[in-house]
Amino acid sequence: MTRPEARRFITALAEANPNAESELTFTSPFGLLVAVVLSAQATDKSVNKVTPGLFHEAPTPAAMVALGEDGIARHIRTIGLWRAKARNVFKLCQQLLEKHDGEVPADRKSLEALAGVGRKTASVVMNVAFGDDAMAVDTHIFRIGNRTGLAPGKNVRQVEEGLVERIPPDMLRPAHHWLILHGRYVCKARSPECWHCAGYEPCRYPEKKARRTLHAPEATLAETTG
Structure with a gap:
């Protein structure tokens, strides 16, 4: 992705999940x-x-x-x-x-x-x-970086460096949470749910259109039934 596309992608994830935070329980x-x-x-x-x-x-x-x-x-x-x-x-x-x-x-x-x-x-x-802007790359974020074109890399360090380079500085710290939760619940490893992906438009996943078309009836039903 280009930097403008990366901002659009991250902004879309932020709007879809504005209160994203770690799912681990801790007090200190x-x-x-x-x-x-x-x-x-x-x-x-x-x-x-x-x-x-x-x-x-x-x-x-x-x-x-x-x-x-x-x-x-x-x-x-x-x-x-x-x-x-x-x-x-x-x-x-x-x-x-x-x-x-x-x-x-x-x-x-x-x-x-x-x-x-x-x-x-x-x-x-x-x-x-x-509160540091450090970008932690786990399996979910590594997958998203490569699948979407946001930050392709052969290893986690390359993906990390790509994310730091492309994601706007003011969005870098919370982007860790937006990305990991997106990978955990939408952009899954085996069955990415492209039909309700907030970052669908700037995403460069080659199969996204086919997956959205394949699940179009299901997506429509989900929208109409709430």
């Missing part, structure tokens, strides 16, 4: 950090089911270390990779206490030095907790 930067680490290869819904009990017992890094790796694991057994995640959460809490006085750092270098924290997780924390 620490809670967000742990939730995002737990969400790797797991759904936000599955994480939201385990974090209330976990944070009730261990609401701070010190309490989490006192709970121990086995205690953390006891709360998160229902999510994917729970053993490795329990180990990472325990270790990152130790690091927060040892290096940051128990506080979550706001800069990328410090965040990425924590156990279980990569570039995407750091970007989410910077964006959501600290």
Whole structure:
């Protein structure tokens, strides 16, 4: 997409979902950090089911270390990779206490030095907790960047750089939420629902017209029945 097309696309998503925000449940930067680490290869819904009990017992890094790796694991057994995640959460809490006085750092270098924290997780924390314009690229945003022509790239870093370049600066921070929710509920991996896509016009997905035509009766019925 050109920059004007990118603005039209992002503006359309914003108008369709003006109050978009993270679907993870958290009450502090620490809670967000742990939730995002737990969400790797797991759904936000599955994480939201385990974090209330976990944070009730261990609401701070010190309490989490006192709970121990086995205690953390006891709360998160229902999510994917729970053993490795329990180990990472325990270790990152130790690091927060040892290096940051128990506080979550706001800069990328410090965040990425924590156990279980990569570039995407750091970007989410910077964006959501600290108001940074960081663009976190997950599987949904990577797919949208390539499928729509918004920011094509062979890897997540290329897509991230393309998004930062094309999305207007004043829209960059909230665009993370607009894009991830659009990918989660409309521009799906296997069955993109082009027939009710807010960003249909500037989108460059080659199959969008065929998918909209294929589902035209369904779309019309949905509109008439509410």
